[in-house]
Amino acid sequence: PALQEELRKIAQAIVAPGKGILAADESVSTMGKRLVDIGVENTDENRRQYRQLLFSTDKVIGDNISGVILFHETLYQKADDGTPFVELLKQRGIIPNCMLTRNIV
Template identity: 80%
Template structure:
């Protein structure tokens, strides 16, 4: 039986390598600004601000339009879907604002955790079903990397072999799809 492998083109390999080196550049890190609407609601509530589209946009604008020197220490920003399509007061899309500062926009692509059947209260992550189409669109819309979250429960009997295997497979599929 012959096995065929899908290898990325030389151009794609070079792009992925360039992005990886830029993201992990010495002295730099990734800003996680991918809070969901509900998480943003908690943050805004803590400061007495109503959770509206406009207040979330203004909060993110504050993060992305601060002193340009922030780019000396931030290589990339993980965005939430809503944020990807928001704009600054002057009409500049946040993605453009970040790119002008030399910051690489990324996007959260998982769709949350769900219970892992047959486990001791463990979970796996959903969102692989339409990931290829979403990644292609996010790339067109300016994102150059993606974030996916898996959770392993640490305890006396966890993580289970089932959970490790399931989450490793999910992460491998995510990586393969995102790089294609």
């Protein structure tokens, strides 16, 4: 019962009126294509900096985004100040979620 209640609360938060879900689960190769298109090399650090730009914006981002789908690499990345990206999202009231595929598991 407690687990069901927690799941219900999470589901309600994700579908809150006026909010959406950010799909930030680009794979290394997909992210690489985006970076190369703007003249940036596809490195671990450049991918981290790109994600930091998304996740460390003003806390008002949580007013519009309820959840973020993350690529597994993102779970281990941190902002310049050492704060894990997952924690940055939680601080903004955003529910992090990692998309798992059979290639990863």
